[in-house]
Amino acid sequence: MKNQKHILVAQLFISSDAHILKGLLEAQDITVFMFDEGFSSLTPADAVAVGGIKIHVPFEQRNKAQKIVDKFYENLKEEKILKCANCGSTNLKHDYIEHIKYGFINLISAFAGANASHGVRYYKSCLDCGDKN
Ligand SMILES: [Zn+2]
Structure with a gap:
């Protein structure tokens, strides 16, 4: 990526977590770019395979964003x-x-291309x- 204007601040493997973080950042007027979300929301196994959902923010907002991301992870x-x-x-x-x-179950469903893993984290x-x- 030439002339990079935004920077990676978080990688998450659960789509709902990524959306919560996105909301927290946007509430502080930080612009959010999400990558690989479509693929990552299929199954957690798929998310791991592509390195999770990447959350990027504009380079000049990285310090402000990092504080929110750290708190979120905590x-x-x-x-x-x-x-x-x-x-x-x-x-x-x-x-x-x-x-x-x-x-x-997760492994089997990943091989079968099915989506059996949602809501079974007990x-x-x-x-x-x-x-x-
Ligand atoms: Zn209880």
């Missing part, structure tokens, strides 16, 4: 580690069997309410 990490979607408990147990099952059992997260 929140994302906390969210993923911490709470049960049903009761908000932090008392979650990682379910390795479900995780392996999910990985297997790796964690809540020890307080028994809900799968």
Whole structure:
């Protein structure tokens, strides 16, 4: 790309995460360019294959954008580690069997070109309410 006017600030493998970040950036008057979104939204496996959804911002807005991106990643990490979607408990147990099952379904569906992986991310059992997260 000659005379590059925008710069990569984030790569995300989940389409909804990318859209949340895009919204946060745009709320701060930052122009957002998203790449590889169409392909990445097929399955997470496809997203990994193309390196995820790339979020670019204009070069002159990179510092402002980077702060928002850092904060976003921090929140994302906390969210993923911490709470049960049903009761908000932090008392979650990682379910390795479900995780392996999910990985297997994902692999098969990627080979079959199907889209079976959406909404089946239940790796964690809540020890307080028994809900799968
Ligand atoms: Zn719970």
